[in-house]
Amino acid sequence: MSTAKGGNGGAAADGGKGGAGKGQRSRAASGGGSGARRGSGVPAAPAAGPAPLTPGRIGIYVLLLVAGVLVALAGTLVQAAWFPGGLVLALAAVGGLFYGGTRATGTTAGALVPGAAWLVTVFLLLSDVRPEGDFLFGPGAGSYVFLLGGILVAVICATAAQMRTTGARPGRVGG
Template identity: 75%
Template sequence: MSGANGGGSAGKGKGTGNGAAGAGKGARSRAGSGASAVAAPVPDAGVPPLTGGRAGTYALLLVAGVLVAVAGTLVQAAWFPGGLLLALGGVAALFYGGGRATGTPAGVLVPGAAWLVTVFLLLSDVRPEGDFLFGAGLGSYVFLLGGILVAVICATAAQMRVAGVRHGRVGG
């Protein structure tokens, strides 16, 4: 490559030999201590492969998501302020525990999807008598939106753990 295209010796024709200090016209200079320009390989995210035990854990989390949805639906309507907090606490425990047990974001997404589908099925189920499992009050909407918010927060936190994002200040 020629020096005009950015390749070759940066100090060519200047007599300096230091690429950062004597970069000529059209040549690229290298900032820093003159370390190699080869980028370090990006580490693998470390997502473990799907095994029989992990598939069984996902199946249990799926069933637990359905059970927590049904129990939360009944509890949040029975004892309004305390029942709503208890139901959201159960949802948060399931999602956080699923993410920690599997070590993957799928540990949050599997029970989250089961919970969401179950809640929407219970929400839309109308009996012939006109009864709903969910009341039309504020607690039902807080339970629905709060559960979705908790699932998103737990999935984001699990994704950051898998990617190896360090805690602390960004950029230094």
């Protein structure tokens, strides 16, 4: 059987017949096929295109938007209340929301929609100062770690989702 590499690749295996018998065409000359070899074990790259916007997907995005606002509110309160553990818990909730949104929708928007809602809510809460001088974020470093950590987690989840949708395989480059 001739390989798809062309040339006289099957000469040794066919006894010098050049890979194609009388009246037969080799796989390389057949012109058909999808470009991916059968049996090679390498999956074909997924179709590059946006996922269709169905009512169910819109509903998921609305739920992710609301969850982003709620996680921002809860994280703002928890990270300052129990400093070391609360900050870790708040960032874990943010990471779980963004990763879960990515897995639920299968798109980058699954991380970007709750990420944008979280970011807007956190910045609104950060800028909201009451006349008494009180605000929800404490003056310590934990507030900045929560803000920058949440942004970093959103970027990581969105980038990982984008790599999954383009079919990039994990592993070494050039290996």
